[in-house]
Amino acid sequence: MTAPEFTTLVADDWRDYALLDSGAGRKLERVGPYTFVRPEPLALWAPRTDESDWAHADAVFSANAVGDDDDAAGRWRTTRALPESWPMQWDGLTFHARTTPFRHLAVFPEHSVHWRFAAARANANGETLNLFGYTGLASLACARAGGRVTHVDASKRAIAFARENQAAAGLDAAPIRWIVDDAHAFVKREIRRGRRYQGVILDPPKYGRGPKGETWRIEEKLSELLSDCAALLDHGGADRFLILTVYAVRLTPLALAQTAQAAMPLPGQWTFGEMALPHANDDRLLPTAIFARWSSR
Numbered sequence: 001m002t003a004p005e006f007t008t009l010v011a012d013d014w015r016d017y018a019l020l021d022s023g024a025g026r027k028l029e030r031v032g033p034y035t036f037v038r039p040e041p042l043a044l045w046a047p048r049t050d051e052s053d054w055a056h057a058d059a060v061f062s063a064n065a066v067g068d069d070d071d072a073a074g075r076w077r078t079t080r081a082l083p084e085s086w087p088m089q090w091d092g093l094t095f096h097a098r099t100t101p102f103r104h105l106a107v108f109p110e111h112s113v114h115w116r117f118a119a120a121r122a123n124a125n126g127e128t129l130n131l132f133g134y135t136g137l138a139s140l141a142c143a144r145a146g147g148r149v150t151h152v153d154a155s156k157r158a159i160a161f162a163r164e165n166q167a168a169a170g171l172d173a174a175p176i177r178w179i180v181d182d183a184h185a186f187v188k189r190e191i192r193r194g195r196r197y198q199g200v201i202l203d204p205p206k207y208g209r210g211p212k213g214e215t216w217r218i219e220e221k222l223s224e225l226l227s228d229c230a231a232l233l234d235h236g237g238a239d240r241f242l243i244l245t246v247y248a249v250r251l252t253p254l255a256l257a258q259t260a261q262a263a264m265p266l267p268g269q270w271t272f273g274e275m276a277l278p279h280a281n282d283d284r285l286l287p288t289a290i291f292a293r294w295s296s297r
């Protein structure tokens, strides 16, 4: 067996976001006009900027429990009043960031590498399925490129945020179906209905629930979900693709590569590896997630 090569995809195409520093289990970021300190368990190294830069951040998140989960609850301590949400841009696409009761800020900047890849393939002849779609930025990038999109998330609130982003981006008239459903149940239904997609994007959490209480556990269900996604992509259409990202589980790029290839035996090209954010002031990279990407050519 040939060992796969792993690629590091670096999201270095942001103006409104910057990773200013990381170290000692934390990261310091600029998100729009505001600066934030958040826990970062992978930053085992020493920080490089002055402690005073960290101390002047506009908001600091403290998690209730130690861990590496972006969905972990905790609380924000702010040093100045922040608006409920604020506009940001990526590649001319306007959307809103916000503090959430969890560690994240309703934008996952490392994903821009995948928005670009999906948008380069999306076109009016095909439809992209964005599962676990949350902020909708992948959906909006594909729609802006002219593609049709079906966006699925179990949370009504998440869909509401995504639709606010759609309005902010000026894409209200774009052909996007917004669906509140369990991702896997929806995929199975689409297979029964004989539907096919040009692209599938999935960013599943470790653990989640569908709107009817359906349980999602990545370790138990990922392989079956990928096989079902393969069925949606198993046709002769041009420029088909799948983008899978995984955060904070005990899974390596090699384990993900083998799972994905076994579950999706479609002819085409695979790329596997890690996603990373560049530091604004030095050449370090912060690892964020692992990914598997397939394209039909």
Ligand SMILES: C[S@@+](CC[C@H](N)C(=O)[O-])C[C@H]1O[C@@H](n2cnc3c(N)ncnc32)[C@H](O)[C@@H]1O
Residues within 6 Å of the ligand: 107, 108, 111, 131, 132, 133, 134, 135, 136, 137, 138, 152, 153, 154, 155, 158, 181, 182, 183, 184, 203, 204, 205, 207, 208, 209, 210, 214, 215, 216
């Ligand atoms: C990590 S976020 C995805 C972030 C997304 N990549 C983005 O850029 O906005 C995971 C999303 O999965 C949703 N979710 C959790 N369990 C689900 C399920 N069983 N079916 C569909 N969506 C689910 C959550 O509501 C959440 O919005």
